[in-house]
Amino acid sequence: MTLAVDESRVGELVKSLSRKMLINGEWVDAADGRTFDTLNPATEEPLAAVAQGDKEDADRAVRAARAAFDENAPWRRMPHGARGRILHRLGDLILEHLDDFALLESLDNGKPYAVAKAADVPLAADLFHYMSGWATKTEGATIPVSGLDPAQYLGFTLREPVGVCAQIIPWNFPLLMAAWKLGPALAAGNTTILKPAEQTPLSALLLGELAMQAGVPAGVLNIVTGFGEAGAALAAHPDVDKVAFTGSTEVGREIVQAASGNLKKVSLELGGKSPNVVYADADLDKAIAGSAHAIFFNQGECCVAGSRLYVEEPVYEEVVAGITEQARSIKVGDGLDPETSMGPLVSQEQFDRVTGYIRSGRDDGATIFGGDRVGDRGYFVAPTVLTGTREDMTAVREEIFGPVVAAAPFHAETDVLPTANNTNYGLGAGVFTRDIGKAYRTARRLRAGTVWVNTWNVFDASLPFGGYKESGWGREMGAAVFNNYLETKTVLTDLG
Structure with missing residues (x-):
C-alpha cells in the first residue's frame, strides 16, 4: 500500500x-x-x-x-x-x-x-x-x-x-x-x-x-x-x-x-434515521450520486446519514441499481491509502453493531447487497444496500450508524411523506426532484431540522443544525x- x-x-x-x-x-x-x-x-x-x-x-x-x-x-x-x-x-x-x-x-x-x-x-x-x-x-x-x-x-x-x-x-x-x-x-x-x-x-x-x-x-x-x-x-x-x-x-x-x-x-x-425521498422527475444521475453520498460518506458514521431511501416506483429499480453500482465501486481500505474512499468503522463495538443490523435485515427477509467484512484485520465493512424491506424491520427503524441503506418504493407524494416521518428521529432528511413546488412542499412537511434538496451532507457555519423529536x-x-x-x-x- x-x-x-x-x-x-x-x-x-x-x-x-x-x-x-x-x-x-x-x-x-x-x-x-x-x-x-x-x-x-x-x-x-x-x-x-x-x-x-x-x-x-x-x-x-x-x-x-x-x-x-x-x-x-x-x-x-x-x-x-x-x-x-x-x-x-x-x-x-x-x-x-x-x-x-x-x-x-x-x-x-x-x-x-x-x-x-x-x-x-x-x-x-x-x-x-x-x-x-x-x-x-x-x-x-x-x-x-x-x-x-x-x-x-x-x-x-x-x-x-x-x-x-x-x-x-x-x-x-x-x-x-x-x-x-x-x-x-x-x-x-x-x-x-x-x-x-x-x-x-x-x-x-x-x-x-x-x-x-x-x-x-x-x-x-x-x-x-x-x-x-x-x-x-x-x-x-x-x-x-x-x-x-x-x-x-x-x-x-x-x-x-x-x-x-x-x-x-x-x-x-x-441520533437520526434520515429519510431520503427520490421522485421520478428527479435528475437521476444527481439523485443516485447524492443518495450514495448521503449514506456512504464517512463510512455511514453520520447522524444525518440518508439511511432510509424511498424511491418513486417508476424509477425505483434504476435508482437502486445505480446506488448499488456506486457501492460496488467504492474502494474500502486504510484511510492513509490515497485510493481509499471508505475507511474502517471506528471500533470493534461499532463493527459488531453494524454487522449485527445487517444480519437482522437478512433474517427479516431483506435482500442484501454488500455487508461483508473486508480483509482480515481492521473494522472494515463493505457498503450495503437492503431491498425488499418493510417498515417494521429493525434495520429500517433503528439507527445503524454505518454504511447501510434500506430502500423501498412508493407510489405517490401523499403516500411517502407519512412514511418518511414515521420515526422517533428528526435530524436530517432529503428530497430529489426537478419540481420546485414539490421540493418545497416536501421540505415543509418533512419533520427534520435540516432538509437537503438535490444534495446531501452540505454544511456551513452560518446555518443552524439540530433535530426535531428525539x-x-x-x-x-x-x-x-x-x-x-x-x-x-x-x-x-x-x-x-
Whole structure:
C-alpha cells in the first residue's frame, strides 16, 4: 500500500503529541495515573496511551473553569474584540496544521486522510473564523415599556455568558465536533471542559495545544480524556452551568437525568434515521450520486446519514441499481491509502453493531447487497444496500450508524411523506426532484431540522443544525447556537 503521507511522519506526530489532560493551562496525568490505549481502527493496533480521567479529574477541570470564569479573571475582563481575535487565530492555526490534523483524524477515526484534509479540518477552521465575529455581536436590546411612563423608566436587556460549560463530543467527526462546541461557547465568553470520545482523543489534544498558542487563558479550555464515567461526572457536576452533548439518543437521556440535579442548561444533538425521498422527475444521475453520498460518506458514521431511501416506483429499480453500482465501486481500505474512499468503522463495538443490523435485515427477509467484512484485520465493512424491506424491520427503524441503506418504493407524494416521518428521529432528511413546488412542499412537511434538496451532507457555519423529536434539543452553528450559551438579563431602571 502506498501511503498518502510519509510513513515516518506518522510516528513523529503521535510521539510529539501530548497524551495528558489539559487542566488549568497545564498538561497533567490522571489523578490516579491510569492510561488507556487509543487504537488505529484500520490495523487494530495501539496508537498512543492517553490519560484516563475520571470523576476526580472532571472535578479538577470544573474548578479550573470556574476560577477562569470569575468576574476578575482575564477571560471575563477581556474586550470582546480581543476574544474574537484569539478565536480567529485558533482557526488560522488549525489551517497551519492542516496535514497533522488530517493525519490524526485518519489514524484515530479511520476516515480517509484526503477527506479529513478536504472537509473536516477546513470546516473546523471556518467554524472558529465565523464564530470569532460573533464575539462582538452578543447584543441586548432597549425595549419601550408598555405600561409605564417611558420618560421615567428605561428597560433594556443584556446578553451574558452562561458560565462553566461541559461539552461532550462523539468520535465520528472528532475535530469538527470539538469546533462546533467550543467556537460559540468561547465566543460568548464562557469557560469550558471538553470531553472527547475515548475512541478518538488525539485531535482534541492537538487543538488544546493550539488554543494555548492562540492566547486562550489558563482554565478557559480544559480537556478531560477518558471513558463514560468522566462524561457522567461532568454532566452531574453541581458547579457546571451548562452541558452540551452530541451522541446517541440513549446516552442523551442519561445526560438529561444527570443534569437534573442543579437543573443545568442542556443542549443535545442526537441520533437520526434520515429519510431520503427520490421522485421520478428527479435528475437521476444527481439523485443516485447524492443518495450514495448521503449514506456512504464517512463510512455511514453520520447522524444525518440518508439511511432510509424511498424511491418513486417508476424509477425505483434504476435508482437502486445505480446506488448499488456506486457501492460496488467504492474502494474500502486504510484511510492513509490515497485510493481509499471508505475507511474502517471506528471500533470493534461499532463493527459488531453494524454487522449485527445487517444480519437482522437478512433474517427479516431483506435482500442484501454488500455487508461483508473486508480483509482480515481492521473494522472494515463493505457498503450495503437492503431491498425488499418493510417498515417494521429493525434495520429500517433503528439507527445503524454505518454504511447501510434500506430502500423501498412508493407510489405517490401523499403516500411517502407519512412514511418518511414515521420515526422517533428528526435530524436530517432529503428530497430529489426537478419540481420546485414539490421540493418545497416536501421540505415543509418533512419533520427534520435540516432538509437537503438535490444534495446531501452540505454544511456551513452560518446555518443552524439540530433535530426535531428525539434527535435533540437546541441548535449548533449559525446565530441560533448562542441560545445555548447566553443568558438574557432584563434591567429596568427608574430614572426619576
